Amino acid sequence: MIADIHITEKSFGDKTLMRDVKFSVDDGEKVGVVGRNGVGKSTLFGIVAGTDSDYTGEVIFRRGITVASTAQEHHGLGDQTVLSYILVGLPEYAALKKIIDEYPETMGDNMRKIEEYTQALERFDQKGFYQIEEKIARELDNFQLSGCGERPLGSLSGGQKRLVEIVKIMHSGAHLALIDEPTNHMDYVAKQQFIDWMSSQPRQAMLIITHDRDVLGRVDRIVELKDGQAVSYRGNYDAYLKQNAQATAAGMNNFEQIEKRMTNLRQKVLDYQRLKEKSRNPGTIQKFKRLENEARAELAELSEMDKPTFWIDKQSAGQLDYKSAERYGKFKARNIRLSMKDAASRSQHVLVRVEDAAVGVGERILFEGVNIDLREGEAVELRGRNGAGKTTLIRMLLNNGAAIAPPSSARAHAPILYSGNLFLDLQVRVGVYEQEIDERYLADPLEVAIEKLYLSRDLPISDTKIRQLLADYLFTEADRMTPLARLSGGQKARFQIIAMLANDPQLLILDEPTNHLDLPSIEELEIALAKYAGAILYVSHDNYFRQEIGGEVVQIGAA
Incomplete structure (x- = not known):
């Protein structure tokens, strides 16, 4: 065991997020951390990483253990280069480099410093730090971040920063790596590289927050946070589903027995009250009063129990x-x-047609020879690496087959249809799921953002409709007045689904829809899409999702 985690309590204001969360991590063990959006997965990582000390409990590491974690924020680091940021984040690197760079100027005949310098050189070589810059450059290339090593960290997009965090972890050599949603923003090649790397590190333990079922399929254990506690399941994702189904079935049976017991106790309270009132003997009255109080006490104790969270995947259900x-x-x-x-209203109307399309920027061809024929009731997957032109093609289709006219200064960077035809039926209602929320709504409270969204599309909206949408998408009363910018990734994803479905679309365009959604929400989305009557044009690197949605695969750019 390299880490023992026991969080007695973690609260935010009046809300208790965790109570008696307890689990350990063994040497080399790959542990997936799952749970509904908002249960405290990122908070757990902050506690284990040592950045959050406002909790009751303890996190104990074996002596000499090094821990590396992906960062969520990069405040004050915008001017630091990507390479220097990664190097500083490597355990031991900064301290060893400081000795190697500075001691030759100051150590003279000081035997202690000479010994420290010699040991630093040996350790630097053992850790492979002499070749580390070349290795990092190659890894950045693998994640399509070529040339980013010398760029300021602040110049990168949010997705690129997440990939930099993964590269940092991959070269940390830490005994325990804390990795938060590693495959979000990765294309299918980068994702497979990450999974292969994860599986090739037998000595490095990992705690990975993820709802990517491909990643969960390669872990040794899954820890689920639910109802304020941690439940551990030995094995990978398939094993988790089986164990969860068994545990949930048993839990439902227990909860049903508790409900029956509470019903029985309520009746006993009434019965003892009546018997007490009818009795004339003081001893008998005291007896029924005691029995009534005992029944009330047990009922009060059972009533304080929260209803457990019960979820079973659709196959096991x-x-x-x-x-x-x-x-x-x-x-x-x-x-x-x-x-x-649903499919009852399905027709074979052509909604999207792409004929031998070639698209480029300036003199650079992004892709060519692309053909799509998408009708109602059908699905087409756009498959390609990040930057291959998938999003460009989608935007050109939405712009009626043309490049979006940029300012004259940016015209050289505008996409151009060099040959072929793009067609999207102008009468079709389109719903688009995008990973980034429109900046117009970020500062607005959730209920205001929903109202603005509907009004901007000339769609009817009322307080009743807003309340129904909030309930349908599991938003709480406290979420109503929370600005969108402060919502979690999962909550933002649910807002994007509301936006996508607002106009009752006949065509759905989905860009990585499973990013940030928890497992039950992903499955609910898959079930709804399987019944959907319209057409679906989608991009996804979630192989489980791809198998569920199916459809023709259209390669964009090189495979």
Whole structure:
């Protein structure tokens, strides 16, 4: 064991986020951390990383253990180059480099410093730090960050910074790596490289927050945060689903027994009250009063118990026996509710057509020879590396086959349709899921943003409709007045789904829709899309999602 984590309590104001969260991490163990949006996964990482000390409990590391973690914020580091940021983040690098650079000027005949200098040279070589800059440059190339090593960190996009964090972790050599949503913003090649690297580090333990089922398929254990506690499941994602289904079935049975006991106790309280009132014997009255108080005390204790969160994946739910399935229908946790027209209204109307399209920027060809024929009820996946032109093609389709006219100074960087044809039916209603929220809404409270969103599209909206949307997408009363910029990644993703479905679209365009969603929400989205009557044009590097949605795969750029 290299880390033992026991959080007795972690609260924010009146809200208790965790209570008695307890688990350990063994040498070389790969542990996936999952849980519904908002349960405290990133907060847990802050506690383990030592950046959050406002909790009750303790995190104990074995002596000599080094820990590296991905950072969420980079305040005050905007001018630092990417390479220097990664190097400073490597355990031991900065201290050893300081000795190697400074001691030759000051050590003279000081034997202590000479010994420290010699040991630093040996350790620097053992850690592979003499070749580290070349290795980092190659890794940046692999993640399509060529030439970024000397760029200021502040000049990178949010997605690029996340990839820099992964490169930092990959070269840290730490005994324990804390990695938060590593594959968001990765294309399918980079993602596979990360998974291969993760699986090739037998001596490095990892704690990985992720809902990427491809990553979870390669872990040794999954820790789920729910109901303020941590539940550990030995094995990978498939093993987790089986164990969770069994544990949930047992938990529902226990909860049903508790509910029956509470019903029974309420009746006993009434019965003892009546018997007490009818009695004339003081001893008998005292007896029924005591029994009534005992029943009330037990009822009060059981009433204080929160209802557990019950979720079973759809495949396991389909294999439940009749009684368990009935209980699950009664007790299952609330999930997002997506309203889409089903296949009953499906036709074979052509919505999108791309014929032998070649698109470039300036004299550089992004892709060529692309053909798409997308009709209602069909799905097409755009497959390609980051920067291959997938988003460019989508934007040109939405702009009726043309490049978006830029200012004259930026015209050289505008996409150009060199040959072929792009067609999108102008009468079709389109819903677009984008990873980034329109900046117009970021400062607005959630309910105001929803109202503005509908009004900007000339769609009817009312307080009743807003309340229904908030309920359907699992937003709390406190979320209503929270500015969008302060919502979690999962909450922002749910707002983007509201935006996508606002106009009852006939065509959905999805750009990595499973990023930031928790597992139950991803599954609910997949179920809704499977019944959807319209057409789907999507980009996803989630192989589980791709298998569920299916459709023709159109390669954009080199494979």
